[in-house]
Amino acid sequence: MVLCEGRRPTLRRLGRRLGARLLPGDVVCLQGELGAGKTFLAQALALGAGVPRSVRVTSPTFALVQEYSGRLAFHHADLYRLGGPEELRELGLFERAEDGVLVLEWPERCGPWVPEGALWLTLEIVEPFTRRVTARGTGQRVERLLTPSPDGAR
Numbered sequence: 001m002v003l004c005e006g007r008r009p010t011l012r013r014l015g016r017r018l019g020a021r022l023l024p025g026d027v028v029c030l031q032g033e034l035g036a037g038k039t040f041l042a043q044a045l046a047l048g049a050g051v052p053r054s055v056r057v058t059s060p061t062f063a064l065v066q067e068y069s070g071r072l073a074f075h076h077a078d079l080y081r082l083g084g085p086e087e088l089r090e091l092g093l094f095e096r097a098e099d100g101v102l103v104l105e106w107p108e109r110c111g112p113w114v115p116e117g118a119l120w121l122t123l124e125i126v127e128p129f130t131r132r133v134t135a136r137g138t139g140q141r142v143e144r145l146l147t148p149s150p151d152g153a154r
Contacts, residue, residue: 001146003121005132011037012044014133018119019048021145022101024072027094027115029107032123037131038105041123042076045103049074059105065091073100079109088113117141 004014018028028045030038039059046057050070060066060078064087068074075096082088094115096102107114117139124132135146 001135003133003135003146005126005130007129007131008037008040011041011131011133012047015041015044016048018145019045019050022049022072023141023144024100025097026101026141026145027097027118028101028103029114029118029120030103030105030123031107031120033125036123036125038123039078041121041133042103042105045101046070046074046076049101065093065096067096067100075100075102077102077104079104079106082106082109085111085113119145 004010022045030041032038043057046068047053049072051057051068051074055068057068057076058066060076062081064079064082065075065077068076077093088094088110094102094113097115104110104114107120117137119135119137119142122134124134126132
């Protein structure tokens with residue numbers, strides 16, 4: 001399902017809307033090539049989840065996971081440099097989502113360990129400054145996140 005296609009303001013609106021709907025236990029997987037906008041979308045999700053604008057949400061490439069405080073704990077993981085599945089256990093990555101939300105960049109590095117019911121968002125570079133975001137996933141959590149609001153916005 002295509003959620004949006006546009007420039008940064010369009011992605012920011014999408015991220016803030018989805019972020020406002022996030023609840024403890026939600027997992028959002030961000031896929032796309034380098035430069036597709038995964039970290040930008042994670043920043044917008046964080047804003048929607050109540051992380052203050054004054055807090056700089058950055059790609060946690062070297063730390064692997066950063067935690068931010070908003071209306072719920074916001075765990076942002078960049079798995080690009082993940083050494084292997086055993087590191088997932090060491091990080092307690094998926095347990096972090098129990099008290100907040102977990103946003104994963106490069107989730108394909110997790111193999112089959114991504115929880116069922118995760119929302120998968122794929123960012124595609126359409127033109128140099130234009131991105132297309134498509135969504136997939138199953139379950140009540142995904143349905144809640146993707147159901148249009150009364151004004152028709154996702």
